[in-house]
Amino acid sequence: xxxxMQNPRHLVRRRGQEARLRCSPMKGHSxxxxxxxxxxxxxxxxxYLQKENIIDESGMPKERFSxxxxxxxxxxxxxxxxxxxxxxxxxxxxxxxxxxxxEAFFGQGTRLTVV
Amino acid sequence: xxEVTQIPAALSVPEGExxxxxxxxxxxxxxxxxxFRQDPGKGLTSLLLIQSSQREQTSGRLNASLDKxxxxxxxxxxxxxxxxxxxxxxAVNLSGSARQLxxxxxxxxxxxx
Numbered sequence: 001x002x003x004x005m006q007n008p009r010h011l012v013r014r015r016g017q018e019a020r021l022r023c024s025p026m027k028g029h030s031x032x033x034x035x036x037x038x039x040x041x042x043x044x045x046x047x048y049l050q051k052e053n054i055i056d057e058s059g060m061p062k063e064r065f066s067x068x069x070x071x072x073x074x075x076x077x078x079x080x081x082x083x084x085x086x087x088x089x090x091x092x093x094x095x096x097x098x099x100x101x102x103e104a105f106f107g108q109g110t111r112l113t114v115v
Numbered sequence: 116x117x118e119v120t121q122i123p124a125a126l127s128v129p130e131g132e133x134x135x136x137x138x139x140x141x142x143x144x145x146x147x148x149x150x151f152r153q154d155p156g157k158g159l160t161s162l163l164l165i166q167s168s169q170r171e172q173t174s175g176r177l178n179a180s181l182d183k184x185x186x187x188x189x190x191x192x193x194x195x196x197x198x199x200x201x202x203x204x205x206a207v208n209l210s211g212s213a214r215q216l217x218x219x220x221x222x223x224x225x226x227x228x
Contacts, residue, residue, distance in 0.1 A: 044218075108158035
């Protein structure tokens with residue numbers, strides 16, 4: 001059973017470009033969470049999704065950021081018109097149900113560098 | 116708003132020493148608390164999960180305790196090894212919202228050979 005798979009592992013974008021980060025949850029997991037880790041800071045929650053639904057996006061910046069988890073395929077975190085401050089490690093976690101009573105499993109992360 | 120604090124921010128110990136990492140949280144209404152390990156440039160590896168009804172969990176040389184009423188958890192590492200060097204993160208899952216983990220900033224542990 002493969003773990004949470006994120007790709008790419010490293011992504012370099014110029015300011016103004018778009019970044020697309022992908023997350024495939026563990027087999028049998030239908031809940032996906034995205035977290036961001038800024039340099040020298042802890043992980044911060046961004047968004048919680050189930051298949052075809054955004055459940056909680058309270059941690060997402062209001063502009064330029066969007067997330068989806070389609071019926072088929074991986075979850076996508078999309079950042080439009082990237083700026084230097086978007087440089088961070090973006091982690092995806094999955095669980096078989098709501099995270100309150102289950103262990104969260106994290107992917108290896110995507111390290112975004114905006115130049 | 117839940118806040119999670121980890122002390123110390125960094126710790127360096129000689130190999131073989133037993134050590135304790137501390138985590139405190141401001142809101143005691145939690146579902147569970149999870150300890151993770153993060154190696155440089157890598158993802159998070161789950162170490163131990165303690166449900167709110169539990170007081171401790173053990174896995175090998177690791178023991179995590181939870182005192183919900185005082186808002187504290189400790190991670191005890193016995194007979195530390197250089198391979199234990201990493202950043203240790205604690206995260207709480209808050210009741211009610213319960214859809215996200217709130218993380219501490221971590222303790223960076225170095226075990227010297």
